Every structure is written in C-alpha cells, then in structure tokens.
Amino acid sequence: MITNQAYLFLIFVVNGIVIGLLFDIFRILRRSFKTSDFITYIEDILFWILTGLTILYSIFVFNNGEIRLFMFFGIAIGITMYMLMLSSIIIKTNVAIINFFKKIILTIFNIIKLPFKYILKLIKKLFLKPISFIIINIRKNTTNMYNNLAKMTKNNKKQKIM
Numbered sequence: 001m002i003t004n005q006a007y008l009f010l011i012f013v014v015n016g017i018v019i020g021l022l023f024d025i026f027r028i029l030r031r032s033f034k035t036s037d038f039i040t041y042i043e044d045i046l047f048w049i050l051t052g053l054t055i056l057y058s059i060f061v062f063n064n065g066e067i068r069l070f071m072f073f074g075i076a077i078g079i080t081m082y083m084l085m086l087s088s089i090i091i092k093t094n095v096a097i098i099n100f101f102k103k104i105i106l107t108i109f110n111i112i113k114l115p116f117k118y119i120l121k122l123i124k125k126l127f128l129k130p131i132s133f134i135i136i137n138i139r140k141n142t143t144n145m146y147n148n149l150a151k152m153t154k155n156n157k158k159q160k161i162m
Contacts, residue, residue: 005070008063012071015058016078019051023079024090031091032098 026043029035035043055075059065 012074013078016075017082020082
C-alpha cells in the first residue's frame with residue numbers, strides 16, 4: 001500500500017516536471033517569436049488544456065480515477081523542482097538554438113532572394129524606366145500644349161477687344 005502510494009507520488013512528481021517543461025516550451029516560443037496578444041491567449045488556453053489532459057490521464061491510468069491530495073503535492077513539488085533546477089538552462093539553451101537556426105534560415109533566404117532582387121531591378125530598368133519616360137514626356141507635352149492654347153485664347157480675346 002505505501003509502496004503503491006510512493007510510486008504514485010513519484011509519477012505525479014514526474015507529471016509536475018512534464019507540466020513545467022510544457023510551460024517552458026510556450027515561454028521559449030514567446031521569447032523566440034513575436035506573437036500577438038490573440039496568439040498568446042490561444043497558447044495559454046492550449047497550455048491549460050494540455051496540462052489538464054496530462055493530469056487527468058495520469059489519474060485515470062495510474063490510480064483508476066481516484067483523486068488523492070498527495071498527487072497535487074507531487075505535481076507542485078515536480079513543478080517547483082523543475083523551475084528551480086532546469087528551467088533557466090532549458091530556456092536559454094533552446095532560445096539560443098532557435099535564434100541560431102533563425103539566422104541560418106534568414107541568411108539562406110537572403111541568398112536565394114538576391115538573384116530575384118537583381119532580376120527585378122533589371123526589369124524595372126528595362127521596362128519601367130522607358131514607360132515612365134514616355135509618360136513624363138506625354139505629361140510635359142500636354143502641359144505645354146495646354147499652356148500654348150491658353151496663351152492663344154488669351155491673345156485672341158485681346159485682339160477681339162481691340
């Protein structure tokens with residue numbers, strides 16, 4: 001009987017460690033990627049659902065659905081042990097790894113993007129500059145024609161008056 005309860009206590013201590021690790025996974029994601037408040041709310045809800053399912057699964061599988069107070073003490077001790085001993089190491093390590101891979105992926109993306117950037121620049125130079133040159137000249141010519149017409153009508157009005 002006591003060995004069974006000690007075994008259950010250790011299982012729930014491990015559950016506490018798993019819950020602490022799950023909490024740190026979400027903390028790592030928040031430190032590595034900027035998320036909106038809405039995504040943060042969704043992550044929080046997902047954390048609590050996963051935590052509840054983990055605890056319920058353990059209660060039903062290991063203790064036939066019986067809830068005992070020492071289980072919650074085991075979970076609290078597991079979370080506390082994890083947070084004091086492993087949490088900061090795991091967060092720092094994983095954030096550094098994720099940032100390292102983010103830099104590699106961004107570098108690869110920038111290298112892949114580079115030829116397309118030059119192709120786009122070339123297309124602009126070959127096609128858009130002549131088109132803009134034509135449009136500017138058409139605008140300039142129509143402005144000149146309008147000014148000439150305005151002068152001519154002004155001159156015609158002066159001649160009619162005289």
